[in-house]
Amino acid sequence: MDDERLVREIKSGDTEALDELIQKYYRDIYAYCFRRMSCRADAEDVTQDVFLHFCRNFDSYTQRGKCRNYLYVIARNLCVNALQKKPSLPLSSVEPERLARDDGRVRRADTAGSVRAALRRLPEEQREVVLLRFYQDLKLKDIAQITDSGLSVTKYRLYQGLKALGKLLSKEDWR
């Protein structure tokens, strides 16, 4: 069932449609939250909060864009809130053995830890765009909507993000 119909049915009080909507997007939202939070338990908590927030504020939701984008917006905001509350760990304490650096470049670019570390080193806006584009497989137009910025700004952030990521992962040919 498409999102528009699902939302219409939820509005009419059908909780089975709500069930279907959650099942449809749970994994995507969880994956996004995990990549933002870097912790499974936190990601699961935030994912749960995303859907609870969606349900509690369902009346204020108007079907103008995609429902998926709306969920990503909630997820993004809740991740930011959760990260602000969480005490930040020094980068060295996260993956000390994997972050063997040479002139700021991560050597072992083929490992999950180094990719994660490289992503972590990106500015917030660029990391956001890269995550949504390459992991969540969203179109630039949708990413612009989610991050509440213009399309050209989003393109620029993606370009800058990839350039920085390429440097960090020693992938010069990305640019």
Added chain:
Amino acid sequence: MKRNEGKIREALGPFSVPACDPEKMRRTVRLAKAAYRERQVSVRIGFWEFLSMQLRFIGKWVWLAQAALLLPVLAAAGRPPAGNSLLLFFASAAPLVAFLGFPEILKSYSHGMAEIEACTRFSMRKLMGARMLILGLADLCCLTVILAASAAHSGLPFLQMILYLFVPFNCTCCGCLTVLDHVKSRQGGYFCSVVCILCIVFFSRLSLIREYYEAAATGVWAVLFFCSLAYFAAELVRTFRSFDGLSAACKGTLSVPW
């Protein structure tokens, strides 16, 4: 960038996500459904929607009684009043108009439904506030009609007519509200009727004494009007607040905002 997308995806690929816990997902679904149902219960309704909802619960006899009070005024409209019949009518009609609403406000107590109403969707204060507002507006409409209908041929200045009509009305309201503030039971209705009868007797007797209705006494009427109005407003606030005393026993109730 497009031609490099495959490469980028390949390079970013190792940062995979552990599979989500199906139990957590089921829990999320369960909690989301509960949150959705709770939202349905606590959904906001507009102020006017709430008032119109409460309007249906006001007994029809209140409207009928007010219409019955207006009938003689409308029937006599266009004819000059004989002697001091207008003042006598003001003295007896204004307390009656004020009194009519009170049994309706007290009906939750006289029917032993106060506890149930305090634990329902809306708090007792909101229910009572809405009823008082509706009945107050109805009273004002009624008094305006009486005033308008008798203004043309009474020969009295309009300002004095307002005073002669509203002072008995305010005094009756003050007395009934004081009763309502202290006696929230079936007896409250009886006490209110006593207050109403006393006001009717007092102001009717007063209307027979011509000196009190002459231009020289207007100042005293104005003072009485403002004093009674001030007490009326204070008592109204106090009575309105006193309705929370009962709801305090049901703190856990879900009160819908409006």
